Amino acid sequence: MLSRTLLRSRIAAPRVNSLGLRFYSFSQEEQPRIRIGSTAPNFEVNTTQGKIDFHEYIGDKWAVLFSHPADFTPVCTTELGAFSKLKPEFDARGVKLIGLSTEGVDSHNQWIKDIEEVATEGEKFGFPIIADSTKEVAYKYDMVTEDDFKNLKSGMVATVRSVFVIDPAKKIRLTMTYPASTGRNTSEVLRVVDALQLADKRGIATPVDWTEGQDVIIPPTVSNEDAKAKFGDFKTVKPYLRYTKLN
Structure with a gap:
């Protein structure tokens, strides 16, 4: 019989997904703790703009990472369209936007056509969407409900509406979490970025x-x-x- 220590080490050991990327098991005990001031967990993942290393994507900028429950859903369509229309405002503040759901790149790309049709007034969609098909990011950033956490090893899991504001030092500066039924206020995300940057500066x-x-x-x-x-x-x-x- 395996000792408890050995069994725990096997459970907690990082696994390798289909992209050859290593990530933690879905053990609640090993899940990173996201707190204000903690380092944003890094990851490598496919997006609608190609494969990225998240910390390299942030570079020397700020970032807003936010998740949505699923593609081709009504509230998410309005949200991503609104964020895309506000991208010039985030650009002016040195902030990169990046979205996420646990669906694939092909699904994201098809959905973006709908977003451009109904939510951006025909303007080109402006930022990448993460294809978190392995649920690695959803796990690391705790982007799921209590019930869905138990189903991370199964098929597609709908993430909640998480928002993380991350500074150039890759530190978590603000978190917000909304249920799937409640759309976010994009102006509030922009407002808190202004407040954080002003507090740092002055x-x-x-x-x-x-x-x-x-x-x-x-x-x-x-x-x-x-x-x-x-x-x-x-x-x-x-x-x-x-x-x-x-x-």
Whole structure:
């Protein structure tokens, strides 16, 4: 009889898929833990724009990785069309978009024709869609429901609507997860990118419902003297709540 240690090592060992790529087994104990600040798991996979290494795809840019349940579905069609139409805005912020479902490249390419017809007003679809047929990425990024996690070893599994904002250092900076029935707000994804990039650049925080151009918050760790030197005028509501405008 195999010892528990040996049996565990066999269960947790990476497997090789049809592309020759190695990935973890679908063991819940071995599943990567995705937290803000953790390194985004890397992977190699086929997409509608060819085979990619995810970290190489990000390069020195930011990235938004998001999953959708399935091709040729109504909510997903509206979402991917909206993201594609907003691609110039993401480009201007140095952000790469990349989508995902567990269906294949051929299916994605056929579906893109529908997206261009009904959701992009005829404009060319602008970013790659991952063909996660092995469910490697869905597993590593925990993109499935509790029930579907139990079925990862079977056929096509519908991923939930996960969103990951990843910075150039390949760190997870924000996560959002929606159920299959609820379409995402693309403007919110763009808004949080603006907030994250501004916080990195200027050392501030952003209040509720903040949008570009509105007042920002001075972190409590910054003294009044340093705040005056760094930001100029500011308004104190409470000693811990101070607003300022950025030029």
